[in-house]
Amino acid sequence: MENTIVRAENYNAYFGDNHVVKDVNISINKNEVIAVMGPSGCGKTTFLRGINRMHELIPNATAKGKILLEGENVYDMNAIYVRAKIGMVFQRPNPFPNLSIYDNVVAGYLLNGIKVSKADKDVIVERSLTSAALWKEVKDSLHKKGTFLSGGQQQRLCIARAIAMQPELILFDEPTSALDPISTSSVEALFHELKENYTLIIVTHNMQQAARVSDRTAFFYMGELVEFDDTKQMFTAPADQRTQNYITGRFS
């Protein structure tokens, strides 16, 4: 489909002999917000890390199948390029502790040895922090350390750092589970804004969050993608008994 941005074709992931993601096929459209849900250990994070080739960084981790980004298999592309084009935001905000807010935003360029003029960096920093709804709060303290910010602000700084690389897609691994309710709502509000320009895939344990922020939801169980549907449909009339059991709290 022309509108597809990323698609997994028979994607499998392993840790040694442990087959943790099983033959996943899924197509995600541009500007969609996708929630990925499922019980602990069902392979959500492993699947997410396969999309931007972070899975292979773990010793003994292997993968089979394809992840197509705009039709091109990421496994045929340069892994560093893939990780810039598919940004990732983790559970705990992880700004570089020794870098200023400003340098944190452009860290992807610094780390990859991409030379950018001061004037261009200024533009990237303002644009990325504005997109991450953080500019107004930090514009007068850009040269303070990123760790001086609150948890929610640090998470938005990490989102700005991903945006700075002009990604096609942003992956979020339980991005609000370490945040207080106010910071959580500021990050959720940001998802609605980011959707204008980006595609978001969000692993979450929080069903209310999935219902609030996502267009479609993928339900994983024991490494399989059991169901992928419109979020409202999934929460009101799931097709599979295992999804039904999960959303009614019969297992966590």
Ligand SMILES: Nc1ncnc2c1ncn2[C@@H]1O[C@H](COP(=O)(O)OP(=O)(O)OP(=O)(O)O)[C@@H](O)[C@H]1O
């Ligand atoms: N670094 C690793 N080395 C070996 N096995 C791992 C590693 N990370 C995860 N696993 C195993 O892979 C399986 C899937 O784990 P994964 O973290 O993808 O699940 P998850 O659905 O994201 O779980 P959670 O919701 O608890 O974060 C689990 O059995 C887990 O024990």
